[in-house]
Amino acid sequence: MERLEHRACCGGWQDVYRHDSSVLNCTMNFAVYLPPQAAQQKLPVLYWLSGLTCSEQNFITKAGAQRYAAEHGVILVVPDTSPRGDAVADADAYDLGKGAGFYLNATQAPWDRHYRMYDYVVEELPALVEAHFPVTAARAISGHSMGGHGALVIALKNPGRYRSVSAFAPIVAPSRVPWGEKAFTAYLGEDRAAWQAYDASELIGAAQERLPLLIDQGDADEFLDDQLKPQLLQAAADAAVYPLTLRLQRGYDHSYYFIASFIGEHIAHHARALHT
Amino acid sequence: MERLEHRACCGGWQDVYRHDSSVLNCTMNFAVYLPPQAAQQKLPVLYWLSGLTCSEQNFITKAGAQRYAAEHGVILVVPDTSPRGDAVADADAYDLGKGAGFYLNATQAPWDRHYRMYDYVVEELPALVEAHFPVTAARAISGHSMGGHGALVIALKNPGRYRSVSAFAPIVAPSRVPWGEKAFTAYLGEDRAAWQAYDASELIGAAQERLPLLIDQGDADEFLDDQLKPQLLQAAADAAVYPLTLRLQRGYDHSYYFIASFIGEHIAHHARALHT
Numbered sequence: 001m002e003r004l005e006h007r008a009c010c011g012g013w014q015d016v017y018r019h020d021s022s023v024l025n026c027t028m029n030f031a032v033y034l035p036p037q038a039a040q041q042k043l044p045v046l047y048w049l050s051g052l053t054c055s056e057q058n059f060i061t062k063a064g065a066q067r068y069a070a071e072h073g074v075i076l077v078v079p080d081t082s083p084r085g086d087a088v089a090d091a092d093a094y095d096l097g098k099g100a101g102f103y104l105n106a107t108q109a110p111w112d113r114h115y116r117m118y119d120y121v122v123e124e125l126p127a128l129v130e131a132h133f134p135v136t137a138a139r140a141i142s143g144h145s146m147g148g149h150g151a152l153v154i155a156l157k158n159p160g161r162y163r164s165v166s167a168f169a170p171i172v173a174p175s176r177v178p179w180g181e182k183a184f185t186a187y188l189g190e191d192r193a194a195w196q197a198y199d200a201s202e203l204i205g206a207a208q209e210r211l212p213l214l215i216d217q218g219d220a221d222e223f224l225d226d227q228l229k230p231q232l233l234q235a236a237a238d239a240a241v242y243p244l245t246l247r248l249q250r251g252y253d254h255s256y257y258f259i260a261s262f263i264g265e266h267i268a269h270h271a272r273a274l275h276t
Numbered sequence: 277m278e279r280l281e282h283r284a285c286c287g288g289w290q291d292v293y294r295h296d297s298s299v300l301n302c303t304m305n306f307a308v309y310l311p312p313q314a315a316q317q318k319l320p321v322l323y324w325l326s327g328l329t330c331s332e333q334n335f336i337t338k339a340g341a342q343r344y345a346a347e348h349g350v351i352l353v354v355p356d357t358s359p360r361g362d363a364v365a366d367a368d369a370y371d372l373g374k375g376a377g378f379y380l381n382a383t384q385a386p387w388d389r390h391y392r393m394y395d396y397v398v399e400e401l402p403a404l405v406e407a408h409f410p411v412t413a414a415r416a417i418s419g420h421s422m423g424g425h426g427a428l429v430i431a432l433k434n435p436g437r438y439r440s441v442s443a444f445a446p447i448v449a450p451s452r453v454p455w456g457e458k459a460f461t462a463y464l465g466e467d468r469a470a471w472q473a474y475d476a477s478e479l480i481g482a483a484q485e486r487l488p489l490l491i492d493q494g495d496a497d498e499f500l501d502d503q504l505k506p507q508l509l510q511a512a513a514d515a516a517v518y519p520l521t522l523r524l525q526r527g528y529d530h531s532y533y534f535i536a537s538f539i540g541e542h543i544a545h546h547a548r549a550l551h552t
Contacts, residue, residue: 008537009537061337061532067536250284255283257285258283260343
């Protein structure tokens with residue numbers, strides 16, 4: 001593991017590391033924010049999953065999350081959004097291939113050689129983090145858009161692994177919207193039965209635990225009606241009597257200005273679960 | 277004036293406008309953050325001047341300032357760092373020409389046709405802002421690096437015009453460091469007497485008012501020893517009995533992580549002066 005960046009921020013350190021991922025079969029970057037308390041004690045971890053086109057940089061430079069992580073004593077871990085490198089398959093599109101891993105394990109060629117972001121986020125990255133940083137076993141997970149989809153799916157599929165989950169403008173029903181249909185067809189094949197394993201609105205009905213779940217969605221989000229459709233998750237949660245807090249935020253769009261406006265409340269949501 | 281961006285942020289609006297500048301003889305962008313209170317009342321304005329290579333975008337996307345502006349009821353106005361467009365003279369360097377206006381009025385060809393950022397920031401932009409937005413006559417000014425130089429010089433040269441001034445890692449003595457020597461030679465000519473009018477460490481001795489002046493400087497800033505030299509301003513302020521609060525912040529570098537870490541304290545510093 002090589003440290004690429006080390007920058008003082010809000011009393012702690014915003015670092016970026018590079019490592020060889022055996023799951024993804026390539027070299028990956030991830031970011032870690034260590035709040036000031038990490039110099040003295042082990043702290044819980046919030047994993048943040050970013051959206052389409054992002055790397056590990058977007059969240060750490062634009063969300064303003066470090067101040068809240070410092071306030072609440074939470075370590076932030078931010079992976080990239082897909083495998084990377086010249087050997088990795090790609091598409092000439094922003095919503096497939098590099099920058100668009102969709103936090104799943106691909107089963108279709110040519111994607112199946114590298115695109116295993118689900119295993120990377122669930123298994124390899126936490127093992128790496130827990131071996132090298134002053135962290136407790138308490139984990140939470142959040143994300144934006146495609147990363148909100150990833151956070152919901154990963155939390156719902158791994159009972160006992162996370163204390164809390166949240167999302168900003170998540171793709172809640174990828175099987176039923178263009179972004180998800182395109183990605184799932186490529187990565188998972190034509191059989192829609194295989195898609196259900198990565199669709200939060202399908203998974204929530206069979207969830208084995210009730211995690212504190214907070215979702216913020218801007219009502220001026222340019223992707224709201226075509227790609228996000230939070231009402232599909234709300235209906236599935238209602239049917240399953242799953243306690244979902246879904247907040248429609250008036251005037252907000254899909255940008256990092258929206259994330260920056262509410263990240264403090266999300267980190268407080270996770271801190272309540274992580275510190276109890 | 278054309279509005280290019282309009283994004284909900286921290287209860288208010290982060291906007292970007294384009295207008296034709298008669299002072300600069302080109303089309304310019306600037307950003308305005310209107311906190312929620314601006315819907316009901318006139319508010320004071322903090323002008324932010326950015327550093328080398330920046331546009332109006334860097335501060336509004338990376339500093340996390342909007343939340344503090346909303347907390348304190350202060351409007352933020354953020355100009356670009358130089359004239360722009362194909363007709364504007366440029367140099368094949370990051371520290372001269374476009375993105376490097378140094379907040380002065382150039383006297384040397386070819387720069388004198390467009391490079392009048394001093395008049396733009398002091399006169400034209402405030403007149404535009406005061407004609408179009410719900411602002412009071414209370415102004416403050418701050419900035420980073422080259423923009424910290426701009427904020428100090430503009431405040432010191434215009435008694436009565438600003439209530440407070442602050443800077444992050446400012447170029448305090450441009451006449452005596454490589455960035456300033458290169459820019460001033462190009463924009464102002466070889467005669468060093470002309471440079472004194474844009475050098476904070478020269479101007480502070482003759483300052484006609486004592487403004488609240490706060491400077492933060494990271495002690496791990498990669499430009500500290502060669503380009504910034506805050507001790508030169510400290511010595512001049514001491515000699516002039518000018519009340520300067522200069523804080524050396526341990527471990528911080530020159531990046532926006534540094535700005536994001538202390539912008540809340542700077543906005544509080546300005547709010548105290550602006551709201552009294």
